[in-house]
Amino acid sequence: xxxxxxxxxxxxxxxxxxxxxxxxxxxxxxxxxxxxxxxxxxxxxxxxxxxxxxxxxxxxxxxxxxxxxxxxxxxxxxxxxxxxxxxxxxxxxxxxxxxxxxxxxxxxxxxxxxxxxxxxxxxxxxxxxxxxxxxxxxxxxxxxxxxxxxxxxxxxxxxxxxxxxxxxxxxxxxxxxxxxxxxxxxxxxxxxxxxxxxxxxxxxxxxxxxxxxxxxxxxxxxxxxxxxxxxxxxxxxxxxxxxxxxxxxxxxxxxxxxxxxxxxxxxxxxxxxxxxxxxxxxxxxxxxxxxxxxxxxxxxxxxxxxxxxxxxxxxxxxxxxxxxxxxxxxxxxxxxxxxxxxxxxxxxxxxxxxxxxxxxxxxxxxxxxxxxxxxxxxxxxxxxxxxxxxxxxxxxxxxxxxxxxxxxxxxxxxxxxxxxxxxxxxxxxxxxxxxxxxxxxxxxxxxxxxxxxxxxxxxxxxxxxxxxxxxxxxxxxxxxxxxxxxxxxxxxxxxxxxxxxxxxxxxxxxxxxxxxxxxxxxxx
Numbered sequence: 412x413x414x415x416x417x418x419x420x421x422x423x424x425x426x427x428x429x430x431x432x433x434x435x436x437x438x439x440x441x442x443x444x445x446x447x448x449x450x451x452x453x454x455x456x457x458x459x460x461x462x463x464x465x466x467x468x469x470x471x472x473x474x475x476x477x478x479x480x481x482x483x484x485x486x487x488x489x490x491x492x493x494x495x496x497x498x499x500x501x502x503x504x505x506x507x508x509x510x511x512x513x514x515x516x517x518x519x520x521x522x523x524x525x526x527x528x529x530x531x532x533x534x535x536x537x538x539x540x541x542x543x544x545x546x547x548x549x550x551x552x553x554x555x556x557x558x559x560x561x562x563x564x565x566x567x568x569x570x571x572x573x574x575x576x577x578x579x580x581x582x583x584x585x586x587x588x589x590x591x592x593x594x595x596x597x598x599x600x601x602x603x604x605x606x607x608x609x610x611x612x613x614x615x616x617x618x619x620x621x622x623x624x625x626x627x628x629x630x631x632x633x634x635x636x637x638x639x640x641x642x643x644x645x646x647x648x649x650x651x652x653x654x655x656x657x658x659x660x661x662x663x664x665x666x667x668x669x670x671x672x673x674x675x676x677x678x679x680x681x682x683x684x685x686x687x688x689x690x691x692x693x694x695x696x697x698x699x700x701x702x703x704x705x706x707x708x709x710x711x712x713x714x715x716x717x718x719x720x721x722x723x724x725x726x727x728x729x730x731x732x733x734x735x736x737x738x739x740x741x742x743x744x745x746x747x748x749x750x751x752x753x754x755x756x757x758x759x760x761x762x763x764x765x766x767x768x769x770x771x772x773x774x775x776x777x778x779x780x781x782x783x784x785x786x787x788x789x790x791x792x793x794x795x796x797x798x799x800x801x802x803x804x805x806x807x808x809x810x811x812x813x814x815x816x817x818x819x820x821x822x823x824x825x826x827x828x829x830x831x832x833x834x835x836x837x838x839x840x841x842x843x844x845x846x847x848x849x850x851x852x853x854x855x856x857x858x859x860x861x862x863x864x865x866x867x868x869x870x871x872x873x874x875x876x877x878x879x880x881x882x883x884x885x886x887x888x889x890x891x892x893x894x895x896x897x898x899x900x901x902x903x904x905x906x907x908x909x910x911x912x913x914x915x916x917x918x919x920x921x922x923x924x925x926x927x928x929x930x931x932x933x934x935x
Contacts, residue, residue, distance in 0.1 A: 427500025446481035517567035520883035524899030577873025584867040613642030728774035759786030879903035
């Protein structure tokens with residue numbers, strides 16, 4: 412039994428040592444590297460699937476090791492928890508010890524002050540008691556205690572207690588930062604959604620299903636999201652002549668709280684790094700792109716119009732790719748099989764400022780100056796009613812390989828131009844409108860992350876600037892009306908600048924000294 416207790420005691424001592432805490436902190440930083448280098452499921456599951464498919468040997472092994480779910484993996488959580496326990500066990504005794512040391516009086520002077528790194532001895536014409544009182548007054552900012560042994564008076568002085576206090580504040584703030592980050596992961600959520608500008612349908616955050624992607628904390632079930640709606644009236648982007656962006660901004664309107672009942676819309680100018688804060692949520696403008704508009708006119712005169720966002724492939728010129736799927740209007744094809752065989756799909760490229768090299772389309776500028784598209788038009792079964800998930804930006808290649816989709820045309824269209832298919836169906840490119848990528852973030856511990864980060868910096872600054880110093884003064888009679896004053900100094904932390912500091916302290920304490928000697932010398 413005693414061996415088990417000893418083993419537990421030694422294990423606890425090892426875990427709560429500062430060396431172990433530093434090792435765990437290093438492992439935590441090391442463990443976060445895969446989360447930065449590899450795609451993560453919480454952010455983009457399709458990227459993870461693409462990575463595993465592209466690396467069939469190492470990909471499955473990385474998946475087993477949870478390298479694609481780093482920050483929720485068992486090993487990262489274990490390091491995080493051990494670091495938390497180590498810091499608590501390491502810092503709590505130090506905090507208790509520090510409070511005890513702050514209440515303790517400075518230690519008595521050593522027997523032989525001349526052995527200290529800094530030493531000074533001189534003779535003065537003064538009374539011992541009066542000189543001790545004067546020196547104590549000149550040690551303003553030092554904690555002092557005066558002791559008398561026979562005819563000798565000793566003054567012990569110490570300063571720099573804030574150094575250890577700053578060190579403890581730094582480490583406890585680090586502990587608080589870990590707790591705040593963990594709380595944010597548990598009770599926070601983050602969702603991204605694309606909102607089309609210029610009269611688009613807008614967005615309401617009542618459910619995770621309203622987002623294009625949603626990452627929920629471990630305790631978030633999606634039923635307690637803060638209800639909020641927004642719509643984008645206009646989006647402005649300014650560019651240099653070379654196409655480099657200088658600013659992005661969106662004029663939006665939003666509803667929250669009682670506004671949802673009254674139908675009141677409040678305006679807001681949403682800019683990068685200037686989020687809208689509503690009910691604990693922060694709405695960020697993350698990016699933008701373009702959503703082309705196509706109209707399909709069927710042979711019977713009925714029409715279908717869609718505006719769908721396309722993915723920017725070139726972040727400089729905003730050459731974008733995407734796809735649209737059109738289901739025929741009701742009554743055009745009464746038979747379900749005929750309706751399925753007459754669905755249309757449009758896939759291709761969009762250029763906000765088109766530049767043609769023969770029939771090849773590219774974009775010369777990111778602004779919406781001369782929009783154009785180069786598209787393939789397919790007819791057949793687009794898979795809209797199969798229940799199988801499909802990409803928003805590409806067609807399912809299996810539908811083309813199986814002959815369920817047949818290419819009917821390949822054409823370049825400018826704004827307002829159209830093409831007619833063999834059956835009389837007309838496909839018209841109406842233009843494009845901007846869209847913005849909005850991120851809605853909720854982190855109830857964000858303010859505490861900021862507070863602990865600031866206190867960490869403050870504690871680190873104090874621990875670097877403040878220095879621990881000890882000084883002892885021994886005053887003993889040397890003759891009638893004369894005393895011998897001996898000073899000794901010790902730097903408890905670093906010795907940098909201690910020599911000059913000790914000399915300045917000596918001059919302040921003994922301005923009327925008749926003689927002075929530096930360290931290691933004596934005046935008799």
